[in-house]
Each structure stands twice: as C-alpha cells, then as structure tokens.
Amino acid sequence: MLFTLSSVLCALAPGIWFLVGARVLQAVGAAMLIPSSLGLLLATAPPEKRLASVRGWTAISGVASALGPVLGGLLTDLSWHWVFLVNVPIGVAALLGGLRVLPRVASRDLPGADVLGAGLLTVAIASVALGLVKGDDWGWASARFIGALVLGALLLVWFVARSARHRSPVLPLPLFKFRAFSPASFTNVLFAVAFAAMLLSAVLWCQDVWHWSAVRTGLAIFPGTLLPPALAMSIGPVIHRFGSGVVAFAGCVVFGAGIAWWLTRLEPGTGYAAGMLPGMLLTGIGVGLTLPTLISAGVSGLPPQSFSTGSGVITMARQAGTVLGISLLVATMGASGATAHQGAAFDRGWEMTLGATAAAALACFFLGSVGRTPRRTEAGEGA
Secondary structure, X not given: OHHHHHHHHHHOOOOHHHHHHHHHHHHHHHHHHHHHHHXXXXXXXXXXXXXXXXXXXXXXXXXXXXXXXXXXXXXXHHOOHHHHHOHHHHHHHHHHHHHHHOOOOOOOOOOOOOHHHHHHHHHHHHHHHHHHHHHHHHOOOOHHHHXXXXXXXXXXXXXXXXHHHOOOOXXXXXXXXXXXXXXXXXXXXXXXXXXXXXXXXXXXXXXXXXXXXXXXXXXXXXXXXXXXXXXXXXXXXXXXXXXXXXXXXXXXXXXXXXXXXXXXXOOOOOOOOOOHHHHHHHHHHHHHHHHHHHHHHHHHOOOHHHHHHHHHHHHHHHHHHHHHHHHHHHHHHOHHHHOOOHHHHHHHHHHHHHXXXXXXXXXXXXXXXXXXXXXXXXXXXXX
C-alpha cells in the first residue's frame, strides 16, 4: 500500500524535492514488500519445492525487469508522470489479490526494529558512494575523498558492532553461521556491482554515444533481460547435478564474456547487431545462471523462522552492491565520459566491471556443492 500511495505522490510532485521525498517513501515501501514476498513464499512452499519457488520468484522479477525499460521509455514519451501512475492499478490489483490468497501469518511480540542501525548502514553506504562519485572532482588524494571513505568504514564498523548487541538488528549476525548464507551474500554483493555497472554502461552508451531515445534504448536492452527468467525456471536440474558453486561460476564466466565482447568489439561506429547485441545476450545468460542460483543457495539452508530475515539480508546485499556498482562505474569512467574520449571512458568502466565479475567468480568457489543432489552409490542402490 505504501509503495502505491507514494507512487501517486511522485506523479503529483510539484517540484524536485517533493519528488525526492516521495521517492524515499516509495523506497521504504519496496523495502517492506520485496523481502516479505520471498519470505512468505518460502514459508508456504513445501521443503522439496522451495528452491524451485525461489527461482520462480526470481524469474517473475526478471520479467518485470525486461518489461520495465521498454514500458518506461514509452511512458516517458507520453509524460514522466505516467512512469509513476502506472504503478497504481498494479498496486491496487496486488493488494486486492493479496488479501484473498496470502496466508494469514500470526503476529509475534518482537522487539522494536533497530532504526539507528538502519540509519548507520544507509549513511555508511551513501558516504562511500559519494566519495567514489565525487572523487574525480575532489581529487583522489583530497581530504574530502579520503574522509568520505573513512567515515563510511567507521560507520560500517559501528553498524556491525551494534548488530551484534541489538535484540532486533538489521543484520542478524547468527544467520552467517548457516552453510552457504555467508558466501552467497558476499557473492551477491560482488555480482550486483558488476550487474549494475553493466546495465548503466549499456544505457549510457545508447544515449550518450549513439544518442538514442529512451524507447530505443529500452528496446536495445530488452533482448538481454528476456533470458534470465527463462533460465531461472530451467536450471534446477543443472544445480542438482553440479551444485550452486559451479553453476554460479559458469554464469559469471559467460557474463564476463559479454563484457569482454563490448570491451574489444563495441565502437561508436559499430552497428547494434554486431556490437551491442552479442554482449547483451551473453550478459543475459550470465545473469540467468548466476542470480537465481545465488539467491536460492543463500536461503535454502535457513530455518523457516529466518526466511523473511534471510531474504531481506540477501536483498540488502544486492542493493548495496548495486549502489557501489553505479558509483564505481561513474568513478572509473570519470568526467571524460561526456567528451570526445567516450570510448576510453567506457573501456575503463568495462575493465572495472570485468574485475568485479572475476571477484564474484572466485567467490563462487566458497559455495561448494550447495544444492547438489548426491548420487546414490552402487551399494546403496542395491540395498
């Protein structure tokens, strides 16, 4: 409900700061909605179908991501207000449908949420992001840049220390004792850095280098975003055969191949079919193999009472990685991204993206054989 109401406020915004405030409310609504939806799904699905349910949840998110850029571009051509108003009928339908089909979960007397901890984490990530984005203007050795990073690091340390003591922390540290949760969360951050940088760089290339419209840019990205939903629904047997670590690693390799294609083959004079499309398809395959695998690996071993909290932490890790990915792309491309040296700026951005992808690929090895179905031995089969 909050997301829908804040969407109306965004559409009716008379000025930029009113819009920013409404967007903050919209973000709060989304933060309440997304982890809760996955937690409800895990709580109601039978144990043998939980991993498939997570992949289905990821696939639906992928369909929304595929339609978003295209519909957003079309709506922007009509009026930017429609980008927010389109959420209203969808939100109303979801609210009415949820009242009919969602399970009634008994309320529990829980301690108050750690509002200060949430604020510490938010300001810490924002401080690091600000330093990275403004580093080119401030100077990479300036007191402001170093101060922003140091402030972010100190606030993160305070946040972790507070999470260890609070009765209802934002980041429940005991969750990291469960197998695969810690490596899956960490790998999610790294892959989200690469994914966010990839997506933003593709949009910037289409609009700043090729000077395409919002609609044409959305259509250019559309083929790659179609692949993750299809793969999310079909990789279950592959995960059971090889394990989450191998599948996620393979996805990172394919994703990296798409970035490497852009780095070596995409030029301002290159056509879409020969330049951008192959890389978009490869990154789409990589996302489809990696993202649902990491999410399902992270939550698969949690106890039922931790489903919502665990899915919230996984979502938080992805969002933190997204912020850092965008900030790092801006930092590595620098101010020259809007000048005649655009090609070199994008090359630096894609090199950074490849580095983040390589780090995510290495982190996948810590997942091990999570999700793999052990083969029965011959003796076991004969018994």
